[in-house]
Amino acid sequence: xxxxxxxxxxxxxxxxxxxxxxxxxxxxxxxLLLFSSHSPIEAFSTLLTSxxxxxxRIAEVLIKTAPLMVMALxxxxxxxxxxxxxxxxxxxxxxxxxxxxxxxxxxxPGFIVLPVSFLAAFLGGALWGGLAGYLRAKFNANEVIxxxxxxxxxxxxxxxxxxYPMIDPDGHGFPQTSLLAQQYQLPIILSGTRLHVGILxxxxxVLLGYLFWRSSLGFRIDLVGENEEAAxxxxxxxxxxxxxxxxISAGLxxxxxxxxxxxxxxxxxxxxxxGYGNLAIVxxxxxxxxxxxxxxxxxxxxxxxxxxxxxxxxxxxxFSLITVIQGLVIVFVISRVVYTQWxxxxxxxxxxxxxx
Amino acid sequence: MQTDILTVGLVSLLAGAIxxxxxxxxxxxxxxxxxxxxxxxxxxxxxxxxxxxxGFGGTFFTQNLWFGLLAAVITGITFSLIxxxxxxxxxxxxVIAGTALTILGTGLSTFLFRExxxxxxxxxxxxxxxxxxxxxLSDIPFLGPVLFNHNIMVYxxxxxxxxxxxxxxxxxxxxxVRAVGExxxxxxxxxxxxxxxxxxxxxxxxxxxxxxxxxxxxxxMNTFLDGMVAGRGFIAVAVxxxxxxxxxxxxxxxxxxGGASALQMRLQAIGVPIPHQFLLALxxxxxxxxxxxxxxxxxxxxxxxxxxxxxxx
Numbered sequence: 001x002x003x004x005x006x007x008x009x010x011x012x013x014x015x016x017x018x019x020x021x022x023x024x025x026x027x028x029x030x031x032l033l034l035f036s037s038h039s040p041i042e043a044f045s046t047l048l049t050s051x052x053x054x055x056x057r058i059a060e061v062l063i064k065t066a067p068l069m070v071m072a073l074x075x076x077x078x079x080x081x082x083x084x085x086x087x088x089x090x091x092x093x094x095x096x097x098x099x100x101x102x103x104x105x106x107x108x109p110g111f112i113v114l115p116v117s118f119l120a121a122f123l124g125g126a127l128w129g130g131l132a133g134y135l136r137a138k139f140n141a142n143e144v145i146x147x148x149x150x151x152x153x154x155x156x157x158x159x160x161x162x163x164y165p166m167i168d169p170d171g172h173g174f175p176q177t178s179l180l181a182q183q184y185q186l187p188i189i190l191s192g193t194r195l196h197v198g199i200l201x202x203x204x205x206v207l208l209g210y211l212f213w214r215s216s217l218g219f220r221i222d223l224v225g226e227n228e229e230a231a232x233x234x235x236x237x238x239x240x241x242x243x244x245x246x247x248i249s250a251g252l253x254x255x256x257x258x259x260x261x262x263x264x265x266x267x268x269x270x271x272x273x274x275g276y277g278n279l280a281i282v283x284x285x286x287x288x289x290x291x292x293x294x295x296x297x298x299x300x301x302x303x304x305x306x307x308x309x310x311x312x313x314x315x316x317x318x319f320s321l322i323t324v325i326q327g328l329v330i331v332f333v334i335s336r337v338v339y340t341q342w343x344x345x346x347x348x349x350x351x352x353x354x355x356x
Numbered sequence: 357m358q359t360d361i362l363t364v365g366l367v368s369l370l371a372g373a374i375x376x377x378x379x380x381x382x383x384x385x386x387x388x389x390x391x392x393x394x395x396x397x398x399x400x401x402x403x404x405x406x407x408x409x410x411g412f413g414g415t416f417f418t419q420n421l422w423f424g425l426l427a428a429v430i431t432g433i434t435f436s437l438i439x440x441x442x443x444x445x446x447x448x449x450x451v452i453a454g455t456a457l458t459i460l461g462t463g464l465s466t467f468l469f470r471e472x473x474x475x476x477x478x479x480x481x482x483x484x485x486x487x488x489x490x491x492x493l494s495d496i497p498f499l500g501p502v503l504f505n506h507n508i509m510v511y512x513x514x515x516x517x518x519x520x521x522x523x524x525x526x527x528x529x530x531x532x533v534r535a536v537g538e539x540x541x542x543x544x545x546x547x548x549x550x551x552x553x554x555x556x557x558x559x560x561x562x563x564x565x566x567x568x569x570x571x572x573x574x575x576x577m578n579t580f581l582d583g584m585v586a587g588r589g590f591i592a593v594a595v596x597x598x599x600x601x602x603x604x605x606x607x608x609x610x611x612x613x614g615g616a617s618a619l620q621m622r623l624q625a626i627g628v629p630i631p632h633q634f635l636l637a638l639x640x641x642x643x644x645x646x647x648x649x650x651x652x653x654x655x656x657x658x659x660x661x662x663x664x665x666x667x668x669x
Contacts, residue, residue: 032467036468036471084451084452084455086455135644135647135648139647139648139651139652140651140652141644141647141648141651142593142594142597142647142651144398144451144454144590145590145593145594145643145644145647146644146647148587148590149587149590149591149640149641149643149644150640150644152586152587152637152640153637153640153641156633156634156636156637157633157637159633160631160633160634163631163633164631278455278458278459278462281455281459282459285452318466318467318470318471320462320463320464320466320467320470321463321467322463323459323462323463323464323466323467324460324463324464324467325463326459326460326463327402327456327457327458327459327460327461327462327463327464328460330452330455330456330459330460331438331442331453331456331460334442334446334448334449334452334453334456335442335446335448337446337447337448338445338446
C-alpha cells in the first residue's frame with residue numbers, strides 16, 4: 001500500500017509536470033496553427049505517424065536521439081553547477097572536426113581509429129568549452145555570451161576547413177571532406193535502416209551520467225551550483241570546478257559531433273550541428289537535468305524532428321513550428337513555479353484559517 | 357589619384373561603421389535600462405528577430421515605413437513582456453528565460469514569415485528608408501558623406517542615446533531605475549513600486565530591441581531573412597557590460613563593433629588574401645575579447661539577476 005503510494009507520488013512529481021508542460025506547448029502551437037488556417041489535429045497526427053509509422057522511421061528517430069541525449073547530458077552537467085553553456089553547437093562542431101581529422105588521417109584499423117577519434121572529439125569539444133570556462137573563472141566573462149560567440153566562430157572555422165585545407169580533392173569543389181572509409185564508419189545494428197551503434201553508446205553514456213552524479217566530482221559540481229559560498233567554505237576550488245564542469249559538458253557535446261561524423265554523415269559538411277545545441281538545452285530542462293529524464297525527453301524531441309520534416313513536406317506547415325514548440329516548452333517548464341506558488345498560497349490560507 | 361581612392365574607401369568604411377553600429381546600439385540602449393533595474397535580458401536576439409519581422413510585415417502591408425516601425429515597437433514590447441513575466445513575476449532564472457525567448461523568437465519569426473509570404477522564388481521586398489542628406493552639412497568634404505548621409509533611423513538612434521542618458525541620469529524615473537537595480541528593498545521602503553519599474557524597464561528594452569530588429573529589415577536591408585539578427589542581440593549585451601551601463605559609452609562600443617563589421621566587408625570587397633570566413637568571425641572574436649577586458653572590473657548593479665520578493669530576505 002505504502003509502496004504503491006510512493007510510485008503514484010513519484011509519477012506526480014516527475015512525469016506529470018513534464019506531460020502537462022508538453023501538453024501546454026502543443027496547445028499553444030495548436031492555436032498558432034488554427035490562426036494560420038491549418039488543422040492542428042491533422043498536423044499533429046502527421047507528426048506522430050511519420051515519426052513512428054514504420055521501423056525505418058523509428059530507426060531515424062533513434063538516430064537523432066543519440067546525439068541529443070549525449071549533448072543534453074553535457075548541458076545538464078553545466079546547468080547543474082549554474083554554468084550556462086549555450087555553446088553546444090560550437091562544441092559539437094569542434095568535436096566533429098577533430099573526429100573527422102583523425103578518421104581521415106590515421107591509417108590504422110577501425111578498432112583503433114574509432115576510439116581515438118572518439119577521444120579526439122571529446123578533446124575538441126572540451127577545448128572549445130574549456131576556453132569559455134577558463135574565461136568565466138579567470139576573467140568573470142559571462143559564459144552565455146562567450147559560448148554563443150564561439151558557436152559563430154566554430155561555424156566559420158568549419159566552413160573554412162571544408163572549403164580549403166580539408167576539402168575533398170575529388171569532390172568537384174563541393175564544400176565537404178572526402179567520405180570516411182567503410183571501416184571507420186559505425187556499424188549498423190538494424191539492417192535495412194541507417195540505425196547505427198551510436199544509440200547504444202549514448203545509452204551507456206547516460207548510465208555513466210547517472211553514476212557520475214553519485215561520484216565525488218559530481219557532488220562537487222552540484223554543490224558549486226547550489227551554493228558557491230558553501231562550496232568555497234567546504235574547501236572546493238570553485239574556479240577549477242567551473243573549468244572542469246565546462247570541459248566535461250563541452251566534451252560530451254563534442255562526442256555527439258563524433259557520432260554525427262562516424263555514424264550518420266561519414267564526412268564533414270556545413271552546418272553539421274544543425275541546431276542540436278538549442279534543442280539540447282530544452283531537453284536538459286524538460287528532463288529536469290536528470291539522466292533518465294534526459295533520455296526520455298531526447299527521444300520525444302527526436303520524434304518531433306523526424307515528424308516535423310514530414311509535416312513540412314506533406315502539410316506545408318513550416319518546420320520552424322518545432323522550434324516554436326521548443327521555446328514554449330522552456331517557458332512552461334520555468335513557469336511551473338507559478339503553480340506551486342499558488343498551491344502554497346492556498347495551503348497557507350487554509351492553515352492560517354485553522355490557526356485563527 | 358591614389359589618395360582619392362583611399363579617401364573614398366575610408367569614407368565608405370567610416371559611414372559603414374556608423375550604419376552597422378545601429379542594430380547593436382539600439383538594443384544595447386534598451387538593455388541598459390533593463391540591466392540597470394537589475395534584470396539581465398538575454399532574450400534580445402529573439403525580440404530583435406520578432407521586431408525585424410514585424411517591421412517588415414508592417415511596412416509591406418501598409419506601404420508605410422513608420423507603421424512598420426510602430427509594429428516593431430509594439431511587437432518588441434509584447435514579446436519582452438514574456439521575459440518580464442518570467443523574470444519578475446515567476447522569478448525564474450533569467451539566463452534560462454532569455455534562452456527561451458531567443459528560441460521562441462527564432463522559431464516564431466521564421467514560422468510567421470513562411471505563413472505570411474509562403475515560399476517564393478524572389479523574397480518579398482519593400483522600399484527601405486532612403487539616405488537623408490542633411491542640407492549644407494552633407495556637402496562638407498569627407499565629414500559630410502561620413503556623418504550626414506544616413507537614413508533617418510540612424511539620426512533618430514543618436515538622438516535616443518542622448519534621451520536615454522538624460523532619462524537615466526537626470527529624471528526621477530532614472531533614479532528609481534537605478535535604486536531598484538542597486539537595492540530593491542530600500543527602494544521598496546521608499547515607496548517605489550519595484551515590480552512596476554522593472555516591468556517598465558523590460559518593456560523599454562523590448563521596444564528598443566524591436567527597433568533594432570526593424571533597422572535590419574527595413575533600414576539596412578529591404579527584406580526579412582531567417583536569423584538575420586545573427587547574434588547581434590548577444591553582442592549588444594556584451595556592449596552594455598563594456599559600456600558599464602552608460603549610453604554614451606555604449607555609442608562608442610557599438611561603433612567599435614560597427615567598425616569591425618564594416619572593416620570585414622571592406623576587406624572582403626577589396627579582396628585581401630585572408631579567407632573571408634576569418635573576416636566574418638571577426639566581430640564575434642572581438643566580442644569575446646571586449647568582454648574579457650572589462651568583466652573583471654565592471655561594477656554590476658548590486659541586484660543584478662536577483663529577483664525581488666518582499667517576503668524573502
